[in-house]
Amino acid sequence: MTKLVAVQGDITAQTTDAIVNAANNAMRGGGGVDGAIHRAGGPEILRDCIARFPDGLATGDAGWTTAGRLSARWVVHTVGPNHGAGQRDRALLESSYRRSLEVADELGARSVAFPLISAGVYAWPRREAITAAVDTIAATPTAVEEVRLVAYDEAAHREIASVLRMSTGVRILQGVRDLHRRGYHTLRAWTGVAPSGLFWRAVLTDAAHPDDPAIHYTSGNEAQFAAGTVDAMSTPREAAELIRGALPRLEVTNDAPDYAAWFAGLLAAVEPEHALPVAFADYFDDSEGWEIGWGSGLRYPKPPR
Template sequence: MLIEAVCGDLTREHVDAIVNAANSSLLGGGGVDGAIHVAAGPALLAECRELRRTTLPDGLPTGDAVATGAGDLPARWVIHTVGPDRHRGQTDPGLLASCFARSLDVAAALGACSVAFPAVSAGVYGWAVDDVAQIAVDTVRSWAEQHPVDASGREHAVTLVRFVLFSETALEAFRSALTRGSGGSTPS
C-alpha cells in the first residue's frame, strides 16, 4: 500500500472514497464535515438523513464508520467517521485508531482502491496533530499488514491512502510520522 501526505482540499480529491471527520448526527457541521456537505450538495445530506431514519437512529458511534454516496464530489463515496473529542474527555488513542481502521474496513467492503483522509480529531476535537498523525499512520500501516494485496491486485484491495491536510504544520506532522519506520510507505 502506498501511503502519502499532501496539503490540499479533501473535497477536490480524485480518489474512490474520501473520509469525513463527521459528528455523530451525520447531518453536517463545521470544518471538514461542513466543507464536504457543501461541496457534495443536497444528495449527501439526504443519504445521511436516511441513515439516521433507518440504521443509525441514535447517530454514528465514536470510532465507527459508515459510507454514503458522494453527491457532487469527484470521489465515488464518502466514508463518515466520528473521532473522539478530547474536550469531552475522549482521550483513548484506541478510539482514534478505530476511526482509521473502520474507515479502511468500509472502503475495502465497497471495493475502493484509493482513500483520502483528513486529520480526524485534530481540529475542533482538540487532539494534537502530531498525535493524530502518528496514530493514523501506525493504524493504516497495521491495517495494510493485516490486509495484504496479492500479486493479482485483488479487486477489493485498498492500495492508496492519502492524508489530505489543511496546513503546512499538519503536513509536516504526517510526513514526520511517515518517515518513522517507513516500511514501504512513501511520504510525498
Template sequence: MVNITLVQGDITQVPVDAVVNAANSSLLGGGGVDGAIHRRGGPEILDACRALRASRYGKGLPTGRAVATTAGRLPAQWVIHTVGPVWSREEDRSELLASCYRESLRVADELGAATVAFPAISTGVYGWPMDDGARIAVETVRTSGTAVEEVRFVLFDEPAYRTFAARISAS
C-alpha cells in the first residue's frame, strides 16, 4: 500500500521522482500550480509540452488524462501533467477528478517513479470544494494499486493542509 504524506509548501521545491502538474488542456502553462511549475522548471518543460501538442495532443490534453515530460530545472525527474475538471453544481464530475489521480499514478508506474508529489487538483481556480477534493484524492490514491511507494500531497496553505490531514485521519 502506498505511503501518503502531507507537506505544506511549494510543490516546485519538493524533491521527488515525479511532480504532478494541475495543467490546463493546452499544456502551455497558465496560473496557479501550472504557472509555478512552468516558471520554476524552465523552458525545457514548455518545449516538451509543445512537442506533445505537435504530435499526440493537437487539440490539447483531455480532462482526466495524464502525460509526462521532463521536469527541467525542478528537483524531480519528470512532470506528470493532468487536466482536472472544473467543478459544477449541475453535473457530478467526481469520476474525472479521480481519473486525474489514477492516470497520474499509471504514468508514474510506467516511468518507474517511487515518489510522486500531487497538488490538490481542481481546488484552485477550477473551484472544486477542498473537502470533497481531498476526499476524492485520498480515496483514489489509497485504492489505486500503484507501485509508487510514496505520494506526497503538497498543499499550498494551512487550511488545505488541515483539510487533507482531517480526511486522511478519518479514512
C-alpha cells in the first residue's frame, strides 16, 4: 500500500527516487518549481528535455529526464492546467498526478516527491489543488511505496496535513455512497461538530434496525473507524466493508432511491475541497439545510423524509 505524507521543505532537496517538476508546455525550463529544479539539477536536465521533448509536452501529460546534480535519480516532468489562463478542467490536473505515477512506475521508482501542481503561478485554488492531489494519488494503482506532497511554506504544509486528516471523514462518506449504490438503502449518515468545535463527528445507523448499535466516528480518533483504519489512501470500498462489518444486519433493499440520490448530491458538494458536512453542532440551526464545511455558510438541502 502506498504511503502518502505531507513534507515541508525544498523539493530539490528531496532524496526520493524521483521528484516531479511542475513544467510548462515548452519543456525548456521556467519559473517557480520548474526554474528551481533546472537550477539545482544543472544543464543536463535541459539537454535531456530538448532531446526527449522536441515538441514540448501536452497539458496533463508527463515524461521523465535525468535529475542531473539532484539527489533524486529522475525528474518526472508534468504540465498542469493554467487556472489563471482559463484551463479549469480538474480532470487535467488529476491527469498530471496520474500520469506522473504511471511514469514513475515505468522507471521502477519506489518513492516520489510532488509539488502542488498548478497551485503556484498557474493560480489553481490551493485547497482544491490539494484535494485533487490527494484523491488522485489515492485512486491511482501504483507500485510506488511512498509519495510526498512537498510544500515550501508552512501555511501550505499545514493545509496539506489538514486535508490528509480530513480525508478519513471523506472516505467514510464515500463508503456510505458505495453501499447506497449497491442497494443498501437503509444506511443513514448523520454528521456534525463536537461541542468544542475541534472535531468532526459522524453517526451511521441502519434505519431498518434502529435499536442496533450505531457506528460513531470522531476526527479525534484520527484514522480509527469501526474496528479498523480508514485514511487518505483507503478506498471507498474498504470503508464500506468496515461499515458492513459494524452493522451486521444491514441488507440490500433498494427501497430509498431518493435518499441515496440526495446523499450522492451531498458528496458531490463535499468532495472538491473535502468540506465535510455539518447537520448538528452547538448553536447551529439546520432549518436551511446542512452546512458544507463548518462556518462556510454554504447550505445543502436537508435529507428527504
